Amino acid sequence: MDQIQAMRVFVRVVEAGNFTRAADSLDLPKGTVTKQIQALEARVRVKLLNRTTRRVTVTPDGAAYYERAARLLNDFDDLEASMVNTQTAPSGRLRLDVGSSMARLIIIPALTEFCERYPDIQIDLGVGDRLVDLISDNVDCVIRGGELSDQSLVARRIGSMNWVTVASPAYLARHGVPQHPSELDTKHQIVAFFSGHTRRMYPLEFQRGDESIEVAGNYRIAANDSNAYTAAVLAGFGIAQLVTAFAQPLIDSGELVEVLPDWTQPPLPIHVVYPPNRHLSAKVRAFVDWAADLFARHPQLQRS
Numbered sequence: 001m002d003q004i005q006a007m008r009v010f011v012r013v014v015e016a017g018n019f020t021r022a023a024d025s026l027d028l029p030k031g032t033v034t035k036q037i038q039a040l041e042a043r044v045r046v047k048l049l050n051r052t053t054r055r056v057t058v059t060p061d062g063a064a065y066y067e068r069a070a071r072l073l074n075d076f077d078d079l080e081a082s083m084v085n086t087q088t089a090p091s092g093r094l095r096l097d098v099g100s101s102m103a104r105l106i107i108i109p110a111l112t113e114f115c116e117r118y119p120d121i122q123i124d125l126g127v128g129d130r131l132v133d134l135i136s137d138n139v140d141c142v143i144r145g146g147e148l149s150d151q152s153l154v155a156r157r158i159g160s161m162n163w164v165t166v167a168s169p170a171y172l173a174r175h176g177v178p179q180h181p182s183e184l185d186t187k188h189q190i191v192a193f194f195s196g197h198t199r200r201m202y203p204l205e206f207q208r209g210d211e212s213i214e215v216a217g218n219y220r221i222a223a224n225d226s227n228a229y230t231a232a233v234l235a236g237f238g239i240a241q242l243v244t245a246f247a248q249p250l251i252d253s254g255e256l257v258e259v260l261p262d263w264t265q266p267p268l269p270i271h272v273v274y275p276p277n278r279h280l281s282a283k284v285r286a287f288v289d290w291a292a293d294l295f296a297r298h299p300q301l302q303r304s
Contacts, residue, residue: 001039004076007069009036010048014066015135018055025138090282091120097142101226101246103127106298107143107291114290121283129225130196134275140284141274143291145243148271155271156288159295159302162244163265165204166256171236178239178259181206181213189238190217196224204241206263213263241265245300270295 009026013033016022023030041048048062058066098107103125111123126132132139134153145161175188184190184204194201201222203214221237223229226246233240234255242256250256272291274284295301 001036001043003040003043004073006036006040006043007073009033010040011066011070011073012138013037013049013056014058014062016138017136021136021138089120090118090286092283093122093124094283094287095124095126095138095140096287097126097128097132097137097139099129099144099226100127101230101243102143102145104227105246106294106301110294114287117290118283118286121286128196134273140281141272141287143270143272145268145270147269148273152276153273154276155273156292157269157271158292159270159298160267161270162267162300163241164244164247164251164258165206165239165241165260165263165265166233166247166251166258167239168234168236169254169257171238172257172259174236181215181260181263184215184217184239188217190215190219191229191232191238191240192217192219192222193226193229193240194222194224204239205265206260207266208263245298248300270301 009022009028012026013019013022016025019030019033019037023033026033037049044065046061046065047059048065050057050059104127108125115121115123126139131144132142134140134142143158148155178184178188181204190204192201201216203216206213206215217238219238221232223232229240230242230246230250232238233242234250239259247256251258272288274288
């Protein structure tokens with residue numbers, strides 16, 4: 001038995017929560033993962049995992065073993081990385097997760113540049129507005145807007161998202177142009193956005209000087225995906241707030257019209273986030289530095 005490999009398999013099973021997800025993330029057959037765990041338990045002579053048909057849970061001995069094994073593997077990876085020539089080109093499979101509009105409008109159009117610079121990195125790009133669990137989903141890094149809630153992760157701020165309030169010309173022709181945010185509760189419809197994780201509806205936020213207003217509004221369409229949200233605004237379903245960088249081309253083309261220009265929404269920070277045990281990965285470091293440079297070059301996504 002390769003003890004280090006068996007430890008890696010055990011740590012991945014604990015983090016993934018079941019054998020199937022662990023096997024998929026390690027590119028191993030499920031049977032191999034099962035045999036590795038059985039061999040490891042035989043070696044240490046204690047039961048590390050409780051198995052059910054749907055999930056696995058860690059025994060008290062398994063929890064203690066996981067903490068020390070994860071730390072040892074991190075130190076081992078640290079040692080290996082320190083021995084690798086810094087000029088060696090980053091390589092391997094890089095698992096990313098990005099919001100749908102960010103991926104379509106910012107990241108994917110520029111990825112050719114990244115791939116040409118790092119030809120040995122293979123990219124698995126997860127796209128969606130669902131918040132992923134970097135550890136259990138085995139994701140190397142994500143780009144997300146908003147304040148960070150998980151302080152165990154490493155985050156580098158790379159930009160800001162500013163907002164603009166918009167509607168389609170067809171909608172404004174039918175309902176008129178609002179002059180104050182309060183009208184959105186009585187005379188207008190909004191396009192609503194909700195969290196795919198918590199199902200919470202997000203209000204529209206408006207600030208002007210010391211005045212601050214939140215509008216829940218009436219809606220016919222709500223979406224939890226930024227591309228679908230934008231499509232609903234373009235289809236004339238109501239007034240919405242879009243990231244300025246995403247909305248500006250549509251405003252310039254006449255497909256959307258800015259309304260309530262004297263009112264703003266507080267900008268949201270953009271971070272690239274990754275687990276602390278991946279901080280020395282050359283491929284992750286390459287992507288983080290590239291993403292920071294990409295956002296620094298975008299006039300509407302630069303840090304406030």
